[in-house]
Amino acid sequence: MKRTFRFLTAASVAGALALGLGAVHSVHAFDEHEATIDYRQGVMRAIGGNVGAFAAVVVDGADFRDNLKIHTSQLMELTEDIPALFPEGSDFPDTDAKEEIWEDWDRFVELANDTREAVEALHATVEAGDEDEYPIRFRNLGQSCQACHDDFRRD
Numbered sequence: 001m002k003r004t005f006r007f008l009t010a011a012s013v014a015g016a017l018a019l020g021l022g023a024v025h026s027v028h029a030f031d032e033h034e035a036t037i038d039y040r041q042g043v044m045r046a047i048g049g050n051v052g053a054f055a056a057v058v059v060d061g062a063d064f065r066d067n068l069k070i071h072t073s074q075l076m077e078l079t080e081d082i083p084a085l086f087p088e089g090s091d092f093p094d095t096d097a098k099e100e101i102w103e104d105w106d107r108f109v110e111l112a113n114d115t116r117e118a119v120e121a122l123h124a125t126v127e128a129g130d131e132d133e134y135p136i137r138f139r140n141l142g143q144s145c146q147a148c149h150d151d152f153r154r155d
């Protein structure tokens with residue numbers, strides 16, 4: 001219901017623009033969210049790419065162990081501020097982010113922090129070359145991603 005309402009809002013803005021009613025500011029706001037959403041989905045895919053590459057080595061045995069630090073370093077960069085990728089109102093137009101994110105922001109930030117801590121722990125283990133710890137740290141990381149997706153990402 002709410003989404004329909006939002007669609008109508010977007011349509012009214014477009015209509016107002018077509019009529020030259022000076023809705024430029026609102027239209028700009030929609031564009032801004034669209035770019036933000038594209039950007040955060042790109043960052044999330046990059047996070048997913050590094051996690052997937054790490055799994056291919058540690059879980060499936062691909063012969064790229066020397067590269068593990070590249071992947072955890074990138075995860076360190078990319079997960080530094082996940083909440084910043086979700087400015088208020090960016091649950092429209094084309095996104096899997098649920099509006100519950102902004103209704104339960106503290107919980108969302110807490111889950112982002114869990115992922116951040118799991119990345120730091122994994123990165124530290126890789127830097128120390130403590131291979132026995134890789135599987136458990138990696139599993140912790142995966143579970144932290146899942147926890148947020150379960151609550152805040154549309155299936």
Ligand code: HEC
Pocket residue numbers: 037040041042044045047048051082094095096097098108109111112115141142144145146148149152153154
């Ligand atoms: C605090 C919440 C949160 C955490 C933590 C989180 N994600 Fe996400 N992720 C999201 C949300 C919300 C979306 C949907 C974004 C959208 O569609 O705008 C998403 C989308 C994605 C996508 C799909 C991107 C696309 O192409 O649309 C991938 C892949 C992904 N996340 C991987 C991960 C991985 C891997 C981790 C853990 C290392 C992770 N995420 C941690 C909330 C989170």
